[in-house]
Amino acid sequence: MITAGIVGGTGYTGVELLRLLAGHPQVTLEVITSRAQAGQPVSAIYPNLRGHLDLAFSEPDPAALGACDVVFFATPNGTAMEMAPELIERGARVIDLGADFRIRDLEVWSQWYGMTHQCPDLAAEAVYGLPERYREAIRGARLVANPGCYPTAVQLGLIPLLEAGAVDTANIVADAKSGASGAGRQPRQHTLLCEAGENFHAYGASGHRHLPEIRQGLVEAAGGEVGLTFVPHLVPMVRGIHATLYARLHDPAADLQALYEERFADEPFVDVLPPGSHPETRTVRGSNMVRIAVHRPEGGDMALVLAVEDNLVKGAAGQAVQNMNLMFDLPEAMGLQGIPVLP
Amino acid sequence: MITAGIVGGTGYTGVELLRLLAGHPQVTLEVITSRAQAGQPVSAIYPNLRGHLDLAFSEPDPAALGACDVVFFATPNGTAMEMAPELIERGARVIDLGADFRIRDLEVWSQWYGMTHQCPDLAAEAVYGLPERYREAIRGARLVANPGCYPTAVQLGLIPLLEAGAVDTANIVADAKSGASGAGRQPRQHTLLCEAGENFHAYGASGHRHLPEIRQGLVEAAGGEVGLTFVPHLVPMVRGIHATLYARLHDPAADLQALYEERFADEPFVDVLPPGSHPETRTVRGSNMVRIAVHRPEGGDMALVLAVEDNLVKGAAGQAVQNMNLMFDLPEAMGLQGIPVLP
Amino acid sequence: MITAGIVGGTGYTGVELLRLLAGHPQVTLEVITSRAQAGQPVSAIYPNLRGHLDLAFSEPDPAALGACDVVFFATPNGTAMEMAPELIERGARVIDLGADFRIRDLEVWSQWYGMTHQCPDLAAEAVYGLPERYREAIRGARLVANPGCYPTAVQLGLIPLLEAGAVDTANIVADAKSGASGAGRQPRQHTLLCEAGENFHAYGASGHRHLPEIRQGLVEAAGGEVGLTFVPHLVPMVRGIHATLYARLHDPAADLQALYEERFADEPFVDVLPPGSHPETRTVRGSNMVRIAVHRPEGGDMALVLAVEDNLVKGAAGQAVQNMNLMFDLPEAMGLQGIPVLP
């Protein structure tokens, strides 16, 4: 059994980690920290866990956390870079669900996140936790930077095209839509039901923090510069991301369906749908699966890729568990095979 | 392994049965019938099942169904009573998720369902599948009448009071609220998103089919007549039932909390919440659990009971699986322990 | 033209007042105060008002407010009782949409609102602004206590029965359901889309602040004590209240339909639906109308009343405008005749 700790478990990413780890056959959850809720049973905050998890929130304690095999950070940006070095020194392996270790260029990171990085050495060592691209490096990593929700969907949707050199990389559009859980559980006005319900709008049109992360991944996949326009939107629902991706094909006759099916043939969590499909976010709710469909509208030279994920699972906690499975030589899909609840 | 068949698997109850049975460690799903979809892979209709269930819909075939250990009917009212006799004769045990065998008084049944019953003998033999009341009879049953969604929530919320003789049975109010999935997957105007969304209303105020079923159960629990007013309402959400129950206590000093905790102490799927709680429907989404809280507003003589369930699970498919587990001597909670997805 | 001021106009009640007053042919909106937003144009916060209202928020200024003919308080409880005396002295008439002047017994008020009342004299003078009960007194009032949202729906639903002495007043149940806008625009966790969406639950089961207000009104209508159980619930939608009301008839043969039609025959904002109806909250969205249907389930002695309102209109800002019309001898329905937007 692997022993696990969670730092900052009261947000939506935290409770999703709790759900997945509580049901994981090879994990014992030892510690879950929350300054605000220390002493409270987890199930008092999250009644869905009643009977499934007998654990209370505690104050963050490096000794207790460092004694775990693996520690997940489900914290605001800036926390993991402060605590991770000590935990790793104590022997724990770390998976950060925040953004502290996602961007390799720390100047770019500082610019978008408004902080100076506290541990550049660890940042250099961190492995970006997108298994479909970096599986082997993840296996051996001490520190995994778990990808953001939008970056996961957009990268998985585009990498077959970019790896194959099939599209004009100067002019890619990623029009992305997310449910409100991506904005977290902290009370804010714009995610009140009365503000976000029965409403739809874009945000961050002039620049969103996930843009440099996405670009970094696309550049690596393409092996060269990528011109990307990324526009996120808020959908009046709880869970789910839908990425609608547009790129010009060099060769309009390219067999997109075959390209995607081959690229993801061995991937346990990427499902390429039959030709003509329109993936629905609800078909991956609560699941680690990404479903993708590819189209060429009117048979032209535009590649249109539709990709859906659950932002809290493949876009956060589920991918973290997938990474943990890789790091500890467990079957990659262990604990991640629940069937999506539909409707 | 138990072999199972489903008749009429394209509705919401059907897909929920598919989800639960596909994940059940002791069940092999052999047959799923649908006249309309015969030949279609199940996962083409329900993409959430892709990779989890490799089965196609087929025409109803008594021989194939009768060869199963257990057959579930997830059909419109009136179908099970036509097909069940032959299947039982062929050796299958039957669980009807429709209403054909729920009401013991067949005249009452005819009155509310507008049909003449086709097999009174089987109706007399059928066991009402509410394990919290009829567990032993269910174990030996050839034919189980799975309770309706409202009847499950209302009965579980009231039976401790009635069994204990604690309330005035002449004057009980059950104000119940349900998500739209209770109305099924058949296209109807009033359950369109544009009709049921951003809207709330009562329905069936002059009489709902679940009323005689609820009354029958309450009368048995009370051992005498029960005066019940039952008003259902449609909530703009997909899943969940909330029953708000009102009954006058004979003794205002009665310890309701203790009464409920003791009554359900050994029940795997009834969770009595701590004093002062307000159960939320989302805490049981996708789960077979019923959560109940009891109150005495302003310390008066009114017992107020709040009960929530997932109408498609404990209110339909999950309870059916619970009944199957009992009928085949499996652990009662097998295949029913997924943790609710929240948020 | 009447000149009007609003104190505290950034909440949902405030913006609804703005919408109604901006479209009112006999009102000039002179002042709208908000400490937090002083200097900001109203339409920067509420883009729906762009082009309809050219006004900016200002710091509260007693001179500017006192110079208005009428001042509306759309403030947290406790503010109006501090500012109203000076404004009234300066000659303004005041309509408080908060709870400061709703409860006549100031001890009861203090108990539920946790404050000591600052101006008992004004409280004694204030008129409760439910036109269907107190129309004449409202006409002459200097200070109107605008009713709460739940109290409006519950009182209008019950007063025909109580005034007529038709029911057992010892045992009345008001099961009420509200959209999330009733909880206001202040960010709180439980009204986030991810908490309140796809979810349903009761709250305040052990006692809600609207209970003493409702009871006070029912007692006056009944001319004697009333035993009331009031349970509010949160509906996953923005606007709307549905009150489901249960009371035992003394005479089961009473003609409820006629009783309600006669009682409200001359009321511009109470619509008694035809027999057998189930009023829907969306049919009054954005409107000052209350729609009511009456039933006798199974022809028994239970009177079942279904009443819907828009909690922000008849339950708050619309009723305030109706009261203003009465106070200034304008046609009662002026500015309140927009047709509900449906769907």
Add this chain to the structure above:
Amino acid sequence: MITAGIVGGTGYTGVELLRLLAGHPQVTLEVITSRAQAGQPVSAIYPNLRGHLDLAFSEPDPAALGACDVVFFATPNGTAMEMAPELIERGARVIDLGADFRIRDLEVWSQWYGMTHQCPDLAAEAVYGLPERYREAIRGARLVANPGCYPTAVQLGLIPLLEAGAVDTANIVADAKSGASGAGRQPRQHTLLCEAGENFHAYGASGHRHLPEIRQGLVEAAGGEVGLTFVPHLVPMVRGIHATLYARLHDPAADLQALYEERFADEPFVDVLPPGSHPETRTVRGSNMVRIAVHRPEGGDMALVLAVEDNLVKGAAGQAVQNMNLMFDLPEAMGLQGIPVLP
């Protein structure tokens, strides 16, 4: 007073026309037809109209319709082209909210709508009812083809760029999102609350009927060919369209804000938001307004246009009333100045 008739008034476009015309000071609604509901009072189907409209549905009668000054068709495609010729001959002017007269190339029309056109002459005469482009022609028209919902939002969002020759017309992306009311009131599975709620997906990715209509308008604005990729999505809400539009600027230094403000300076129903804005669909709910914001992400050469409308108002019934006002020399905004209800 203008006398008006509506053919096919039971759908969502129909009820919205009813709401707008019932509140229009210069219109008397004389006839509203519906074969299915003939004889039923309009307010029995749409209780929001109780007290506002005293009219019953009738069988379509050319004499009664032809005697009206204006007849609106809110019918399925194919109906208007059968009935319009006779009505026009009888002297009525016609506004078709369907698609029968929108596409000038009747071969293209036949291809997308699967019918042969019944009156090519009238089709040639019809004026496309987008006032922001064809105002003068609309004034004199006998027959107006009211634009589709997506085409209105996409064209208004793009015409300033195209008219000014500011962008590369070979490669324009229109990623559009619509609430479910665009799919109509006819019961269909995919718009059930349980299918469309808590869900998001694209549809028609291989080609949508609005594509040729949009392209026709863009080509006219650009004065040359336009390469357009148009992908519609279904949003889990009732009303609203959000168009996210991408086009490459010839000159990255172009002042987009000034371009849009100047182009729409005199338009009563196009609101160009301040720089940096993200228009929300709810700010135009129930209103004929389109709100537009323009961005240049990261200061590059991509023009990003965000446009919102209410699909049932500016995208259908409201634009029809705007066209009627033009045709009958009424103030263009008459009857269209209700303030959007928010939240």
